[in-house]
Amino acid sequence: MSGTAPTAAPVLPTRGRLRPLGLGEVRITDGFWAERQSVNAGASLEHIQYWLEREGWIRNFDLAVQGDLSGERRGREFSDSEVYKFLEALAWEIGRTGDAGLESRFRAVVRRVAAAQEPDGYLNTRFGRRGQAPRWSDLEWGHELYCVGHLLQAAVARARTRPGADDGLLEVARRAADNVCETFGPDGIDGLCGHPEIECALVELARTTGDDRYLAQAALFVDRRGHGRLSDVEFGREYFQDDLPVREAAVLRGHAVRANYLAAGAADVAVELKDAGLLEAVRDQWKNAVARRTYVTGGQGSRHQDEAFGGDWVLPPDRAYSETCAGVGSVMLAWRLLLAEGESRYADLIERTLFNVVSASPSADGRSFFYTNTLHRRELGTLPDADRPSLRAAASLRAPWYEVSCCPTNVARTLASLAAYVATSDDDGLQLHQYLPGTVEHRLADGRERRLSIATDFPHDGEVRVRIDSDDDQPWSLSLRVPGWAAEGATVTVAGGTRPVGPGVVTERRRWRPGDEVVLSLPMEPRFTYPDPRIDAVRGCVAVERGPVVLALESVDVAGVESVDELRVDTSKSPRLVDGRVTVCCRRVRLDDDDWPYRTNPEPARLVDERLDEVPLVAYHAWANRGPSTMRVWLSTED
Structure with a gap:
C-alpha cells in the first residue's frame, strides 16, 4: 500500500473504478451547500464545543490524567467518540478554510486527549482506571473499539489535510491502533465491538500510513462478525449484525447505523484485498435495503426500540426513526460502492440522503438538531429546554443537545468534508456526481491540469453549466450524472447541439478548449410520487418531490388548520x-367521533365545505424551523 496520500478526502481506496477528488481539488463556492457549510463553520462547531465542555465530555480526558474517573x-x-468526531470536523474545516482560530482550538483539544493516553497506547475514559470496569470487559455495549475508530478517523482527516502537522494526533492514533492489533490480533482476544466502526477506520489508517497490519486487523474484525461472538441481547444478535457472517447476509438489518458502518468497513476491506465475493455481498445488501427498507427521504430505520431496520416494506411514516447518523452511514457506504463500481445509482442515493436527511437535522441557525427524522408529526411539538440535553432521541422539535449526541458531530464532520463527495477521476477523465456551484482542479501524474467551473442554482433550478477552464492537446472524457428522478425531459447541450438523455451517466469525450461548455438541463417540475403497494402504511397516499428534494405539508402554512391529517x-x-x-x-375533511372505531360498511368522511386550493408545501429539510407544527410527507388522497 502507498504512504500518505496527497488527496484530502475521507475515503482513499488504492484501487477501484473511480478515484475521489478531495478538498484541495473541489471547491464549493455558493448555493445550497455553501450556505450550510458556512453555518456549520460559523455556528455549529462552536455550539458543539460549548456542549462538549459544558457536559464534561472533554474534561473526562483531564480527569483521566489524574487517574480516577469513577x-x-x-x-x-x-462520549469520547463525540470529542473525536468534533476533532475530525475541525480537521476537515481547517483543511477547507485554513481558519487559524479553529487550528488553535483543534490543538488545544488534541493536547488534552493525548495526555490521557496510557503508555501501551490504550485510550478511553470509561474503562480501565481505578473504580472502573476493566478494559474490554463489555464488548457488547462498551463501545471501546468504536471510540478508537473515531479517534483514527480524526487523525486520518488531520494527516490528509495537514500532512506532517506537529500536533501529535496521528501518533496518538497509531499507538491506539497498535494496541488494538496487539489485543485483538490472531493471538489475542477473539472478539469484536458491539458497534461496528473501527473496521473502516483501520482501513483508512492503513491507507494513510502504509501499514498493512491495520488492514489485516480490519479484515479480521469483518470475518469475525456473524458467528455469535457477542452475547445475545433482547433485540437479538441481529442488532449487532452478529447473527450472520457478512458474506452470507442478504440485506442490511439490525441497528441501522451499525449496519451501514459495518458494510462500509467490509467494502473497504473487499476493495483493498481484491475480495470480489465480499464486495458482491455488500452490494447485494445495499441493493435490497434500498429497494425494500429505505424511506422516500433516503432515511433508514423504522424501529424505535432498537434504532433498527424493520422488515421488508415496513416503512411507517409516523414511526420513522430514520436516525441522522444512519443517513451519514448510508452516504459513507454508497460513496464507497460508487468508487468501487462507478454506478450512478449510488450517487442518486447520496443526493437523496444529503438533501433530505443530513440537511434536515440541523436547524437554520445550526444550533439545534434532529436525532431522528420522522415523516409524519401528528401533534404539535414542544420546544425543548435550551439549557438541558434532551432525554428523547425522537424529540418533537430540534434540540440543542442530547444525552446521546452522536448526530450533531456526525453532521458537522460530513458538512465540513462535503466537497470530497462531489467529483472523481479515472484514467480517461473527470466525473461529476453532485451538482453545486464550484470549481474542480485536478492535476494528472504527468503534470497536466483539468479545470472546471460549475454554475448552477441546483436544487432550485435544473440547469447545470460546466465550463472547461484548462487547455489540453489530448482528448479526455467529462461525465455527468443524470439522476434517476430525471426519467423524462433531461437534455445535454454540447457545442451548440442538444439531445435528450436518460438516467445514468452521460459522457462527452473530446479535445476540450478553455471556454467550452456542457449544459445539463434537468426537469424540475414538481411531481407526485406513489409508494410501492406493499408498503401498507402509506397505501392510498402520495408524496411530492421536486428534483431531489422531498416536500412536506406543514400546518403553519395552512391558516386555521392545526392537524394536517384533515387535508386530502x-x-x-x-x-x-407558484412564486418559488x-x-x-x-x-379539508373531518370525521365524527364514535364509541367504536370500526364499521361494517365504509363511511365517507364528512367534508368541511371549504376548498383549499394551492396549499403550499415546504422542503422537508426545512420543516420545523418556524415553531411547533404538524407535518406529513405522505399525503392522503381524496379516494
Missing part, C-alpha cells in the same frame, strides 16, 4: 410551482 466522569460510555390532496391536479413554492390542491 466518581466524576460525565456522559455515556461512548387532489391528485387529478398536478402540483405546481410548490403547491397542491387540497380540501
